[in-house]
Amino acid sequence: MSDSVQESKPRHEHHPHLDAKTRVVSNVDAKLANPLRGIPNEILMNEVEIFAQERGLPHLLPELKKGALVAQNADAYKQYDMFTDEDKKFLEDEVTHKWRQTGTLYYMVVMSSLAAAVQGMDEAVINGAQLFYPSQFGMDTTTSRGSWLLGVVNSAPYLCCATLSCWLTHPLNQWLGRKKTIFVTCLISFLTCIWSALTNTWWHLFIARFFLGFGIGPKSATVPVYAAECAPAPIRGALVMMWQMWTAFGIGLGDVIDLAFYFIPDSGGIRGLNWRLMLASAGIPGLIVCLQVLYAPESPRWLIGKGRYEEAFNELCRLRFSRVQAARDLYYIHILLEAENEMKKGRNRVVEMFTIPRNRNAALASWIVMFGQQFCGLNVIAYYSSNIFSQSGFSDTSALAATVGFGVLNWLFALPAVFTIDTFGRRNLLLFTFPCMAICLLITGFSFWDTFREGRIVGVAIGIYLFAITYSPGEGPVPFTYSAEVFPLYIRDIGMSFATATTWFWNFVLSITWPSLVLAFKPQGAFGWYAAWCMILWFLILLFVRETKGRTLEELDQVFSVPARVHAAYGLRQIPYGIKKFILLQNPTPEQLYQPESESEENIGPRDGAGKEARRSAAAEP
Template sequence: MVDRPVPMSTLRPRKSDNDAEPIESMPSAGANRNEQIHRRRHNNQGIIENPLVHLNDDELLQDVMVFWEECLPRVDRGELIRAARVAQNARSYDEIARSTSRDSKTGPNEGGYNPLVQLREEEKAALIAEKDSLFSQKGMFVVILTVSLAAFLQGFVQSSINGASLFPDQLGLGASDSTVREDDYKLGAANASPFFFAALLGCWLSLPINDLVGRRGAMAIAALLIFASSLGAAWCLSWKSLFSIRVVNGIGMGVKAVSTPILASETAVGFWRGSAILAWQLWVAFGIMMGFVFNLAFWASTSDNPKLTVQLILGSPCVPAIFLLIGLYFCPESPRYYLRRTTPNYNPQKAYEILLKIRKTELQALRDVYLVYKSVQLEEYTDNIDEEAPRGFFGHAKNYVSQYRQLFTQRRLRNALISSSIVALSQQLCGINVFAFYSGTLFSSVTSSSKGDHPLSTPMLYSFGYGAVNFFCGLPAIRTMDTLGRRKWLVITLPVMTLFMLAAALSSTTSSEINNGVTRTALIAVFVFRKYVDGVLKQQTLTRCVAVFTATYAPGLGPIPFTLASESFPLSHREAGAAFAIAINLLFGGLIQMFFPRIHARLNDGGSLGLFAGLNLLAFVLVFLFVEETKRRSLEDLDLIFAVRKRDFVRHQVTRYLPWFFRRYILGRRERKPLLYRDLIWGAPRTEVGVDRDWNGFAATAGAAGGEDGELGGKDGGVSPEFPRRPSGLMVSEHAGRISEDSDDSAHR
């Protein structure tokens, strides 16, 4: 049922789809642009607003004309004006599309609105589908396929490292008991070298490489480096040579780990961006699983020739690297790569042509290119938006150093860095990569104690089971990553992971029976791979078990670190911010590779798993206090999410959300959840001025006297929770005053 529209005395009759008549007379928006720029850096009021909200129709038309003449002269001007009006009133045109799709007899006053743009039937269907349907953009399939191939290669390389660890004698290690401790470090160093050099070189090189050749070009360079290093590793005869060749492998891994999720995030529709980026972690897990399948096949077919087995395991990543290169030939470049104003690659026409291929309608492509263009004007961290691109080696070097420095000095960037780095670090603190990197070694050690040298097939099967559970249990996150949300997945799964890791640790140390290797294997498997029959734990093959710890990890900490790293930063600093967060992830992954053999030797199974149980709990506390929700927001909207002071976010969690949670779920009181942000895009403004029932609790005069981080006195802190200006383009109905479900869900949980 559609509510009756609110009368507006300034409303003028609509003449055509591209009527230039303003709805109401307003002053110039020049001062408001400065206010918007400030809010995207210091959002003291928690306001989430459209970058076009301050423009009336005359101002919008004038701006579109400038954009058309400078950037898209070959595009039909009328179509661009239609798209700009739809971009300015996203929620209203979404409701128009839904109301008229149900009732085609609503006439010109569609769904309680009097719009300037009459949507065509295919446009209405496309607007509905992009919000409701996960795979509505058919052009995204080739992007997702390419991202999946890159992720598969990443997982396959990890399996190659893991599998080769089972043959230390082929690398000149484990010759005598006197060298066991030293050999642990040598094997750890050889296994950790790709992760160390990915963190110390590859991630940081991704910024200049992306600047030079784009996301797709960076992925191609990474694939070539991994191909060459895998081919070289197959002929290594010592751990030293393997260490050296894996330096090249690590650089490729680092460049690819930064560039691939960014490509997915920048091409996807904002409503389903998380599910698009999920392809990265999901297919990393699939690559791990299939890598172990090939490891087992190589071992089974060449068991009488261990040297050949190791060569095949180390050289096998060459094949998926070739497939990735083929996929990149057909994959489009990120359209946002061509929309950064201060780079030599700035080309809005190319960006539009790419969007036209990956969106269903011209309206959506024009809307997105114009919105990104306007958002970039507001988010560039320079006083002059017309600043020329840097030139020469020293000019580029100065620009890169400036970007990394601003990650720490600008509030909006610093908040994104804190959040993405915490989640990236948490993935390593949880202990999952102990099973990713050393599942073969771990289960080989616990099964060999009772029957001497256990066949290598058993640890390989356990490793295969780890990869399989990680892949299949990640499937439920495909849609829920964008409906349930990143933050909620983390706060739900981390406590469960803590409990099961602790249970695995306790089960490893509770009885003298655990000295028996078969029993120890079964007890660890029950908590990492669950099997409980009539109260008796039995050793089973890994393929028949359900991986509880891994299954809990798969939809939560598995995909979210790379998702947050690739989406949290503005276009001007996206590679720099993602490189920093992913470098932290890979660096600590390398440290685990390096030191876990010694940790395990000193603490044994129970102590090692107990250590990671405590780190899981620490990760949960950090995520709850410091990590924002980013679901169902465009990349440009996230400027306003991360511009809110981190201390305000923490205060809200502790003083408002926790008490509400206790009253709601412990005491059973039905109270409205407190909101941190004020959504003026999909939530709309309050219609009852002065009523404080929905406001987020920020003081109306916060920052009025000036404050930290260069806050402007009276600029942002004194903003009213109502719309600063009424958007142009249509009459808004009364029901626009409600808070939408999207706004409520994405507030902070």
């Protein structure tokens, strides 16, 4: 038990240079990373027996004892004779064959991916519909009033997300649970998409799309958490990242549907049947998810939080191959929830997010990358690319076909992000791709000055396609992954709520202002505006966003305890270093602002936050 004794020491003994407030945060994180570390075997077994009696689980006591040992130390099954050969095989396979999982887990993965695709389709189908409904509703988009009305209608769901629906995520999850929240939000998406297709005035369409926001906001926070809480640790991070990838797939699918329904003629006295079918079609995948979620497991963590331990164990048995794995996760989740509740007592976590420098630095970095996901200009193209291509000289059908190309590239180049984000690092990816995105936006905007239609079309298409290629592996997956790992565990849910609201608020601002921005400054000025923001964001990332790749929780405390002004000065000093290395091809010595000391990862439980995989998997709980 010597390692356990070492782990049980206060973390400020390992890192005495941390300031007092950060040491408090560090010790809280140490407790939450694995509340079982350092507990002697005899005491642990006694606690398991008490737990089994209090929770009405005495029939599970043998499995719970083995599970508690593995929860405390992932290699415990190699040290105790109580583990059978079958137990050892399943526990070893978690590491050596991490993608060998139960059919129920993969059923949950398919459902979560389809829910993400619903999200993307909800956002994308308006792209093609706006080629038609403005004229039918008497909206002259060449005037200031008409352009603002177009922006208001298109941005309605994101106004709802920023002001109302994101803040309903926590009460919905507490009241209904993950599974029923997904059901309700997908049902809202289905009904509001059908409702949108039946409107005949701009204000009616605005109301319908505003209510669509109640299906978008809570779903965007709930589905990644649901996937994280059902998945085993080795693949949890990858499943959380799939939300962004399959959202991109949904955007591409929505673009394909827009093109497919373009040719539908009016029928039976129904005007605008094509754009109505576009909007209605986005609801169909939501209905499929509603039917599918009925057979999916509920989140074991939510059931345990409600005191429904027997149900939680049964769901874990569906999600895992062995009862020992289920018992391990059951006991560990219980201990972790008790530790979290104890840590939250007497603390104002919202205040501490701003008053403790370590937390404030993490929040600032998170908000920068979340803001950047919108003001890099991506959703301008995602929501308005059909208009952009049309203005450049494409016919309506060609504009929709070109939009499909953008959607496909956006999805395809999101696939490598699972590997690049941990190979090149979050900060490095952003610092490399933001200047590239700025150049692509300038190419797109400046192409509108080309007096030859063919040249203008080619320039706009190249600029937008290259933008998708550079965005998808960088600013696409980084913001949600980064935000899920930078906050200390005890304020993670609060931090992610603010981060999610940040991205939806600026999404609303971007989508409502684009039509008027184009009208006032022409496409050249509008794209130049977002190219300028890409460069501003490059500097903000350089100065205030810290690298988190491969850092443990202990190391992150050190990284974010560096004062903002010190890190900003360090960022400025990296400019001449980058010029020498990448332009002059010299070999300068890089400056090390911090050299974190990694603690041993022994005795760290299967669901803790240590290392890159576990931190990526620590998705925010709404």
